[in-house]
Amino acid sequence: MSHPSPDLLRFALNHMVCPSLTPLALLDAAASLCVDAVELRNDIGDNSLTHLEQAKAVSAKAAAMGIEVLSVNALYPFNIWNDERVAQAKELAHLAAACGAKALVLCPLNDGTQVDPSASKDKELRQALQALKEILEPHGLQGYVEPLGFPVSSLRFKQEALAAIDAIDGVDCFQLLHDTFHHRSAGEQRLYPQRTGLMHISGVEDPSLNFTDMLDGDRVLVGPKDRLGNIEQLQQMLVAGYRGPISFEPFSETVWSLADPLNAVKESMAHIRQALRQ
Structure with missing residues (x-):
């Protein structure tokens, strides 16, 4: 495979990298x-984005600093569509627009119970996307659909998400969120760089874990001991034309509790750049 230039990397910080920080x-x-x-x-307790004045303050400061707010993460479970989800989606769309975000991240139901394929599940997914399209578009927002690769996830594969998006003529409103952890967890091979709006990266280093047993709490920063193939996934996506942001999203408390988590992010960025040169 050809080696993409590290200059193509555009890193971003998901708030999960250091949830003890305020949004500002x-x-x-x-x-x-x-x-x-x-x-x-x-979804990070006291530092969550929760009200309009807070969102407006973020928007003003981000604009002054030349920093883009990529998304608000997340509407969950977006594919279980009911009155509660409608209200939640409208509130989050207002917040996302107020803070100047491009998109709202959409995560499917993943509650630990096995969800088998069914026509009704597919129908509810399309129903949710159709309704979300009507909520997001007036705010100029996109929806980033993030399949979760866990074996019990109700939306595990990117191809399934794209089929639903296409079925409701939603290509202008919805893009995929490619998460390297969930891509590996689902055992997916195919990539959709032209239909991906955002990438999430994190690593798993525990050698005792099977890929189907990995949990969010196992997700650390990307380093030399990573087992998920982050470098290979990044290479493949960049070679195939992906030019969107690459956002760090570790969920492990071992990262959050570091004395200097931001320096650890800096080291991870350096590792990724170096690995792409090899």
Whole structure:
């Protein structure tokens, strides 16, 4: 395989990289790493993005600093469509627009129970996307659909997500979120760089884990001991034309509890750049 230039990498910080920071402090953290894009979250306790004034303050500071707010993460479970989800989606769309975000991340149901393929499941997925299209488009927002690769996930594969997007003529509103952890967990091979709006990267190093047993808490930063094939996935995506952001999203408390997690991110960026040169 040809080796893509590390210059093609555009790193971003998902708030999960350091959830002890406030949203405004996350912007400072990004600037300290010379990173020009962040993702905010609604699921990290006190530092979640939760109200409009907070979102407007983020928008103003991000604009002044030249930092792009990529997304608010996430509407969950987006594919279980009901009155509660409608209200949640409308609120998150308002917040995402107010903070200047490009997109709302959409995560499917993953509650530990096996979800078997069915016509009704596919129908509900299309129903949810159709309704979300009508909520997101007036705000100028996209939806980033993130298949979760866990064996019990209700939407595990990217091809399934794309089929539903195409079925509702949603190609202008929805793109895939390619998560290197979930791609490996699902055992997927095919990539869709032209239909991917965002990548999430994280590593798993524990040699005792089977790929189907990996959990979010096992996700660390990408380093030399990574077992997920992050470098190979990045190579393949970049060679195939992906030019979107590449956002760090570790869920492990071993990362959060580091004395200097931002320096660890810096080291991970250096490792990835060096590995792509080899």
